Amino acid sequence: MSESKIKNMEDFAAVSGISRPTISKYFNDPDSVRKSTRARIEAALEKHDYRPNIYAINQNRRQTKNIGLVVPNLTDPFFAGIARTIEGMIVEAGFNPLLLSSHAGPEQELANLESLRAIKPAGVLLAPLGRASDHERVAEFAEEVPTVLFDANLEGVGEAFFGSDNDQSIELIVEYLCRTGEPPAFFEMKNPINPNAYKRRTAYVAAMERLDQEPHLIQTDGEGWDFEEIGFKGGTRLIENRLLPTNTVLCSNDRLAIGFLSAAYENGLRVGLGAGSALRVAGHDNHPFSQYTCPSLTTVSQDYDSIGARSVETLLALIESETRAKDRDVTLFEGRLIMRGSA
Secondary structure, eight states, X not given: OOSSOOOSHHHHHHHHTOOHHHHHHHHHOGGGSOHHHHHHHHHHHHHHTOOOOHHHHHHHHOOOSEEEEEESOTTSHHHHHHHHHHHHHHHHTTOEEEEEEOTTOHHHHHHHHHHHHHHOOSEEEEOOOSTTSOHHHHHHHHHHSOEEEESSOOTTOSSEEEEEOHHHHHHHHHHHHHHHSSXXXXXXXXXXXXHHHHHHHHHHHHHHHHTTOOOOEEEEOOOTTOHHHHHHHHHHHHHHTXXXXXXXXXXXXXXXXXXXXHHHHHXXXXXXXXXXXXXXXXXXXXXXXXXXXXXXXXXEEOOHHHHHHHHHHHHHHHHHHTOOOSSOEEEEEOOXXXXXXXX
């Protein structure tokens, strides 16, 4: 038996080398952790002669009426719009939404989750940064607090993920562009921060090959979330140096496309349909500004009403049942083609 006195679960986590969320999960339901982990915990309990305060555990499990809502960047009208929709659903269900922005930074994302952990929310809806997220620490949080992911998936994290079917939506717009003009090149960031970008890259190549067309990936430098600036600089370089392999450009997202449209205008190129147009440009997401560009941007609209509704419904069901999902639900929703003046 250990000579040092274990006062609480934090002390026990420190001496046992097992994370605090995993230990908490074990005490809530021993069968919820892996058999090997359960054996380690029980051996450590015996070694250190530690018996948790069951009353304190039950007190800690009491739920508040707060639901955390964390998005990557609230300055982006796209995420601001999604947050407004989900906030309304949370309020309608009788809970208090606590809206936090990660400001495109992994440290802030973790700080947001720590702030939520401190107030013991009933649950959390998280749109993670994706590739930049600290996968392990976000997963530890989700083990302790019921968490549903949306927009960007972190494999195996949380009770469920709801997002867009990038394979379907990219194939939809690639087929349209090939049918109505020259096959598109795909304009993207070389190292995108959002995992959806990688899925769209793969989906574009697959769609072009299915249509017996040669894929053309055009990758531009740039880091972070300043997509319009990255699209403008990359588009300017391509246009000025005559590097475009086709007169049709499909951008990985609408914000890159907005920057690309600006680059075309600055270089005197007319974008659109019909005689006199030098380029066709399309995007993805149906960003709130996409209908107000000049010309208005052809794109694919994500079904965020359905994504938001399913995310909230799933989290509320978990809260009401006071149980965790046996299997992680992953549901993807189809996009809808929005034909406008740019392509």
